[in-house]
Amino acid sequence: MDFLEELHANQVGKIKEYEPLANHTTIKVGGPADIFVEPDSIDLLLKTMEIVQKHHMPWRVIGRGSNLLVSDEGIEGVVIKLGKGLDHLEVNGTEVRVGAGYSFIVLANAMARRGLSGLEFAGGIPGSVGGAVYMNAGAHGSDVSKILRKAHILFPDGTVEWLSNEEMEYSYRTSVLQKKRPGIVLEAVFELREGDRELITVEMKKHKHYRRETQPVKPCCGSVFRNPLPHHAGKLIQDANLKGFQIGGAQISELHGNFIINTGNAKAEDVIKLIDHIKKTIFESTGIHLHTEVEIVQREID
Incomplete structure (x- = not known):
């Protein structure tokens, strides 16, 4: 069974050939992916990666494409998009567990409505939770490192592990995933704090207005x-x-x-x-x- 046949046989999710990546980047440029897969769940992402490794296919993971510039020639091998299958959300008190495919802006707004503080800085940051955790996204004097408790990571050898904030080795717009331990963010747990819903909303509106005026x-x-x-x-x-x-x-x-x-x-x-x-x-x-x-x-x- 060849690579594509095995993907289809396992019903891993949306599968396309020669998909233009201009459709999946916020700057709207980029050539095709040889094979494009959007898994329907974490388990099916794990199955996809298992098949990728079995067939020795070159691969790359993308989120919402907000920090990505793909050449006009596109990307060889497999592009795996973390999207609707990885956009789950659970809130327990001030602890938030969220899938890598969830919109960072949508998450910030949802937490503001609940009166949970800590994500105000994210109100104008495009992209996904996975991308934000991977690169320590930030703005307005704060960033992911200030709120992340732990991140669920899939490593290329197929192992899955929770990394603590300290193990993520965050610095300015970087993490251990970019340096020493390449991996895919599956989900994250953030520790927020109770706050005043009106004050949080005002703060987020201020940031949103600033971005609209300056970007x-x-x-x-x-x-x-x-x-x-x-x-x-x-x-x-x-x-x-x-x-x-x-x-x-x-x-x-x-x-x-x-x-x-x-x-x-x-x-x-x-x-x-x-x-x-x-x-x-x-x-x-x-x-x-x-x-x-x-x-x-x-x-x-x-």
Whole structure:
């Protein structure tokens, strides 16, 4: 039985061939995945990975695609999307157990309605819980490391383990999953605290208003560069008079220098060229090396 036949035989979930990843990234660019799978549950994700390993298929996991730039050539092998099958939610007092496919913004709003505090910073962060936990997403002086109790992780060898906050080894926009122990976030347990529903809602509205006033609404991939602290990437780009600069259909946002928007017909190549231009310009003018926060995925060509 070949790889596709085995996936279908096990009814793991949604399976497509040559699925355009522009349909699954927030910047709306990206070529096809050879095979695209959206498992219907954690158990079926585990089965999918078992089949992937059995057939020695190259693989990659995505969430809501908010921090992802896929090349125009697409991704070889299998792309596994953590979506509707992994969007469960349980709330017990101040403890929240949530699937990796759950929207981070939707979770923040749901907890605000319950009068649970700790996720106010997430009210404007696009993407999934899994992606947020993986990269220690944050804003407004807080981040995932402040609220995560533990994360349920699937490792490439098929083992599944709960990692504590300490074992996640969080730092600025990074975790142990990016460095020493690559793995897939299945679900997370957050420890929130009881708060005043009205005050939480006001705080979230303030953050939402700030983002609406300072960040683009057109398709984009979120913050492009990590802040080279104590500097801020957006300010460096603004000071270099790069806001509004455009290559093909990709443009540096007029609102915020650290965002690249798709004006309607951008290719991934346009975005990558624009990123390279920004890096070169900032280094020549300041001596500062900018490093991307967005993950750039390019097909390996023999």
